[in-house]
Amino acid sequence: MAPVVSTAWLAERLRSPDVRVVDGSWHMPAEARDGREEYLQAHIPGAVFFDIDIIADPDTDLPHMLPTPEAFAHAAGELGLSRDADIVVYDTHGVRSAARVWWTLRAMGYERAHVLDGGLRKWMAEGRPIEGGEVFPRRVEVRPAFAPELVRDAAEVREILQTGSARMVDARSAARFSGEAPEPRAGLRSGHMPGAANLPWEQVIAEDGTLRPAGDLREVFKAAGVDLRAPIVTTCGSGVTASVLALALARLGVTAAVYDGSWTEWGGLPDAPVVTGS
Template identity: 40%
Template sequence: MSLITTEWLEKNLFKEDIKVLDCSWHMPNTKRIGKDEFLKEHIPGAIFFDIDKFSDPLAKFPHTIPSADLFEKLASELGINNSDHIIVYDSLGIFSAPRVWWMFNYFGHKKISILDGGLIKWKNENKKIENGPEKKFIKSSFKCITKHEMLVLIDQVKENINNKKFELVDARSRGRFNGTENEPRPNLKSGSIPKSCNIPWTECIDPITKCFLSKEQLQKKFEEININKNSNVVFSCGSGVTACIVAKAFEIIDGKKFSVYDGSWTEWASQ
């Protein structure tokens, strides 16, 4: 149950093993701050998960996955236990929460779900909202079991151009992928990695409900670029966030072999 409904969460919200994480993050050019918005409104009992904080502080590129040691430390400070059923959501419906879903999967957490439609759907249904800081939580002792196969590095992407071992799917907009639209990060050229293909993350989401499209609709998206559930697929984007939306869409169609190129276009275009 890696995708849950607002109805399910409302019924199970206050169960002891449920931890709800507000993973709201916004592109730098939007001038929006996830934590500020969390303080104004969030799902009752939610904890703010700072994607920028849960990144390698020494990395050259944004959102680089942190070490297992750092992830354990930060997750423990939030009171997260390995036995918890973690529910992740964000304020845009589906945007940054899948990144956190992927991170917990990468570090071996078994019970992790995305709230389909996120805070937008929750609010549209007039469900309860609270404001202010999180309640105090007891520090835990979270432990990682890293699944290294879920992460791909730049050397593997380079090698794949001439010795194809996986399909590379870019989640950015078609304009950014084709080089006709500016990147949101200053001084970064647009374009695409050789032999990659494109499924914009926005095309996996219903524009009205902000939920994922149906399994059948998503299947057609992948079939259009000759990918099926048995393909070995690596997902990329600008900095590793929206890649995880399309990775989640692939999992919805029962795709098994998928990973994320964490450096994504920001790293590739900076060479």
């Protein structure tokens, strides 16, 4: 099944016992928005809220890093997210943080995870039902699982840069990639990893907030100099929009790994190689 599903697909199955809906909305601090508060005001009926900053590794100062499989299994069980159900994740932007939740689910062994194409924005524009308030799901048992092929850490990225065993693809803006614009998080160096390709994540998203069609996506990756036949690892500022690129690649049948720490980790490592320019 495709990694993204349409609003029509979800509307037809909204009350199905085999479908779970997840609001994965998250906002950058500078946006001054509260994803959970907005969820309580309006969400797709039955949706539970997945907070990427809460369901995360508590033992690091890096933002929303993956928790242990055991911790994730407990949190997913509390949200009623069974691996036997089709899990549809959305966000308020269209496709952004929902992709991070989708990738997290995939990394934790969920093979039936999908993103709602166009998210809450498209759902509401079509006049589909919403509700407010808290949702109290029935708890389910979830066994810990992990798919290491979908995740990379700093040590593995160092090896990739030394051996050329994969292509790093950076989802940040061209100005941040080149080092012309400062990083929004204080204390980080500017620039990019040697040999990385730059594909700002907005380029894989259409004007209506949906993921661009497969044909368009192939052209976008080609224009960025990315060979879809080679191993790919996506990166960004903190692992959120890197997941958007991973989702776009999944639409093309390409499985990419995500560098979880991304530039928040890499740009803060004093000995990590960094270059500037385009």
